[in-house]
Amino acid sequence: MSSAAAPWWRSAVIYQVYIRSFADGNGDGVGDIAGLRSRLPYLKSLGVDAIWINPWYKSPMADHGYDVADFREIDPLFGTVAEAERLIEEAHEHGIRVIPDIVPNHTSDQHAWFRAALAAGPGSPERDRYVFRPGRGPDGSEPPNNWVSSFGGPAWTRLPDGDWYLHLFAPEQPDLNWQHPEVRAEFESVLRFWFSRGVDGFRIDVAHGLIKHPELPDLPPRRAPVEGQPARHVDHPHWDRDEVHDIYRGWRKVADEFPGDRCFVAEAWADTPERLAAYVRRDGLHTAFNFDFLMSTWDPKELRTVIDDSLAMLGSVGAPATWVLSNHDVVRHPSRYGRPSPARRWVANDTYRAEGPLDFGLGTRRARAAALLMLALPGGAYVYQGEELGLPEVEDLPESALQDPIWERSGHTQRGRDGCRVPIPWSGRTAPYGFSPDDATAAPWLPQPAHWAEFSAAAQTGDATSMLELYRRALRLRRATPALGDSTLTWLDAPEGVLAFRREPGFVCVVNLSAEPCPLPGHTAVLLSSGPVEGGVLAPDQAAWLAV
Ligand code: GLC
Secondary structure (H helix, E strand, O other): OOOOOOOHHHOOEEEEEOHHHOOOOOOOOOOOHHHHHHOHHHHHHHOOOEEEEOOOEEOOOOOOOOOOOEEEEEOOOOOOHHHHHHHHHHHHHOOOEEEEEEOOOEOOOOOHHHHHHHHHOOOOHHHHHEOEEOOEOOOOOEOOOOOEOOOOOEOEEEOOOOOEEEOOOOOOOOEEOOOOHHHHHHHHHHHHHHHHOOOOEEEEOOOOOOOOOOOOOOOOOOOOOOOOOOOOOOOOOOOOOOOHHHHHHHHHHHHHOOOOOOEEEEOOOOOOHHHHHOOEOOOOEOEEOOHHHHHOOOOHHHHHHHHHHHHHHHHHOOOOOEEEOOOOOOOOHHHHHOOOOOOOOOOOOOOOOOOOOOOHHHHHHHHHHHHHHHHHOOOEEEEEOOHHHOOOOOOOOOHHHOOOHHHHHOOOOOOOOHHHOOOOOOOOOOOOOOOOOOOOOOOOOOOOOOOHHHHOHHHHOOOOOOHHHHHHHHHHHHHHOOOOOOOOOEEOOOOOOEEEEEEOOOEEEEEEOOOOOEEOOOOOEEEEEOOOOEOOEEOOOEEEEEEO
16 A cells, blocks of 8 residues: 555554653653653654553542543643643644543543542432442342452442442442443543544553443353464453444544544454454544564464464454554563563463563563564554663562552552553663653652663664664664555565565565574665674574565
8 A cells, every 4th residue: 555645543653652651841750741742852763653642631540540530631740731732732743643542441439420429329320320239148248240350359349338339440440331321422522622632543441341241240260271272252241342342433433523544542452363353444443452462472483373363354354453562561572572481461451470580681682673573564563662772671679669559459469560660761870860850859750770871762872783773773764665564564485483574665574583593585785683694694583674
């Protein structure tokens, strides 16, 4: 497809800004809109097409913004609506599009609707916007069913008046009732509020969770996937129910009311690529995260299967693929790839656990190769802030510093996701490494490691061997190379353990996942490689882009 006519989101590289950890403009130790605005030139020089900003709405921050108290206000920790408007304008001036997060599955328990529901009491219409039920057992002291919270413990909390309410995440995040017309109308109105302020789309949080089985039946017993057998879809009472697509048909109409190409990206966890493809269609959402790619181990067969299945299923509904290696919910990928056999997750929202000794040098070599693989595949890609700096997962945060609700909810058995959310280093030899201004009044909200000076953007700038310069060159080349972005690929014959594919016109990507050096196929030039290429040979755990 000629990229001149195709909408931008079919091939965009979207940079994820986890706003509280990106850049702190006012010196309170928490990232904010002022900090983000000051770093737009950095993002432009990195060469990304858009930014996705994690929730910035008014929130008591029980889940760092994923508990929204008011969708039309910016939390004072981050700024104001006026500042958000300026950010959107300035980003556009830099040629960068802006996609905020929207959180439709639940609100904060401090949202006006939930407060009204608490005040109005059992059986009231106010409670009908959420999922309230009486308990089971003679005195109603058992939860209405056996559903569990993704953050640990039961998915129900009982109120002093006897009613129970549903929360698939923390108790501070009550689930909305999407069968209620007011809920549907309210979210369409919120979308219009932000579309009118110039946003280019939304990342939809927990997009697969909105519809619950009307009878709220118990969960069936959990079955582990059978090794060697393809994944299959299992009917589930609250994940990925068919009726959810009806909501997104309405959202698509809202997006289409606005000029230009707006884009929704679904955070949808589906059992199979077919089920994922159902989210993206002409009258539905535009794109969806490809978590199978993120969850794949550094294994040539597994990666190739994921790539083929994704391209086939998404292609069959006319949607572009997207590729992602890291985000704010999973262990950073240089740390994942640096372990002998990364622990696999088998249900959505189980967090990766860091197990076994870490060889960070190996993980970094693989991360460099993975970046070239991802950015050469057909479709769009996501880059999580700090990935371009090669940041490791911070695995030794002191327990007293941990803030993710998972830590408390799991009874201190799971450390949660703070290790990938540590404020990023910009410059200087010591914390806060330019994250906060010199006259900051508070330390960064999570402590940064003492050895992070070498990872700072300033330290890596101009160093041709650094991760940052690899990303800069790759993104520059991607823009300049007509073969990259949207369209298709053709696999080439390659030695065991090597992935090699061609993109037209005249481009080949080779990734060596074997333990042996491999000769590069015929080429006219090595455009870029993840490590030194000597004598036409690609070392293990390296990738190269070739002109052919
Ligand atoms: C999504 C977000 C995660 C959040 C959860 C609840 O999975 O990515 O960070 O905790 O939804 O909103």
